[in-house]
Amino acid sequence: MTIIYVPAPGTASNTLKKKLEIILNCKSKNLKTEAGIGHFFLNVPDNKKILKRLKLDFFDKSPLIYGHFFPTKRNLSLLNYYYGIEHIIISYRNIYEQLNYFYKWQKYNLRCPFNFQDDVNFSNKNEFDSNNFNIDLSLLLVLNFYKHWFYLIQNNKINNFTLFNFEEITTCNKDYQKKIKNIFKNQIKFDNNVKENLFKREKFEFHPRHKQLIEEFISCHKEVDFSLII
Numbered sequence: 001m002t003i004i005y006v007p008a009p010g011t012a013s014n015t016l017k018k019k020l021e022i023i024l025n026c027k028s029k030n031l032k033t034e035a036g037i038g039h040f041f042l043n044v045p046d047n048k049k050i051l052k053r054l055k056l057d058f059f060d061k062s063p064l065i066y067g068h069f070f071p072t073k074r075n076l077s078l079l080n081y082y083y084g085i086e087h088i089i090i091s092y093r094n095i096y097e098q099l100n101y102f103y104k105w106q107k108y109n110l111r112c113p114f115n116f117q118d119d120v121n122f123s124n125k126n127e128f129d130s131n132n133f134n135i136d137l138s139l140l141l142v143l144n145f146y147k148h149w150f151y152l153i154q155n156n157k158i159n160n161f162t163l164f165n166f167e168e169i170t171t172c173n174k175d176y177q178k179k180i181k182n183i184f185k186n187q188i189k190f191d192n193n194v195k196e197n198l199f200k201r202e203k204f205e206f207h208p209r210h211k212q213l214i215e216e217f218i219s220c221h222k223e224v225d226f227s228l229i230i
Contacts, residue, residue: 001086003183004079005066006149008142009113010101011091012169017066020089023184028066031078037114037141039068042075044082052082068113071148071158087183088158090149093166095214095229096206098142102135103204112138130207139210143217150224163228 005020005028007013017028031042051057062083069075079085093101105112112134152158162183168176172190180188218226 002062002079002083003064003087003089004085005064005089005091006069006071007066007091008093008098008145009068009138010098011093011164011166013066013091016089016091016164016169017064019180020064023180023188024063026061026063028064029062030067031065032067032069039114040070040141042067042069042078044078048082057082068145070145071152086160088161089164089183090153090161091164091166091169092146092229095143095146095226096211097166098229099135099139099206099210099214100202100204102138103130103206104202105138106132106134107202107204114138114141130204131209135207135210136213139213140217143214146226146229147221147224150226150228154225165228 003020003024005013005017007016021028031044032039033041033043048057048060048062051060065079065083076085102112115134115137153161153163162179164176164179167173168179177188177190180190218230
């Protein structure tokens with residue numbers, strides 16, 4: 001059985017991933033097909049498929065799977081069939097703080113977390129610009145990420161899950177510690193000096209289009225409660 005950690009980007013996921021690796025005494029596996037939007041589509045390694053077919057997959061223990069994937073039927077079926085889902089951990093963050101995080105990515109990397117990987121510089125423009133469609137793409141994808149996971153949770157489609165917010169992870173507060181202990185049901189040592197493993201803090205002025213996109217997306221999906229991220 002395997003613990004699945006599915007973070008939204010910019011939720012201090014490396015900090016929590018390292019903690020989970022220490023607890024489970026393992027290195028996490030990432031089944032993404034490639035970087036960027038390749039996070040969404042899981043790909044089971046051929047050796048795992050062969051071992052499963054031969055009923056020898058117990059030799060390939062995978063205590064922790066990590067990735068920003070969507071909970072599609074295909075993705076969840078692959079995880080259940082080849083690894084077995086014991087618990088799902090999802091981390092989230094205020095969507096406007098996340099938007100600010102995308103601005104930082106665009107400024108320092110000239111792309112955003114959920115972008116196509118391409119060596120072509122279509123715009124020939126290297127300076128930061130808040131009117132950037134890379135940000136639109138990542139913002140729409142992360143909103144859809146939340147829509148799908150929150151819908152499953154709120155409609156009892158998945159069980160054995162734990163939600164962590166950004167503040168809990170970065171402060172290692174009492175709520176964070178309680179949740180970790182509930183998952184693993186044993187004594188866990190905590191490092192109270194956890195630091196946010198992100199770019200330096202920097203505040204950006206949002207382009208009106210990006211704020212409008214958030215408002216319209218949430219307004220158009222009333223069947224989902226987005227209160228955790230707004």
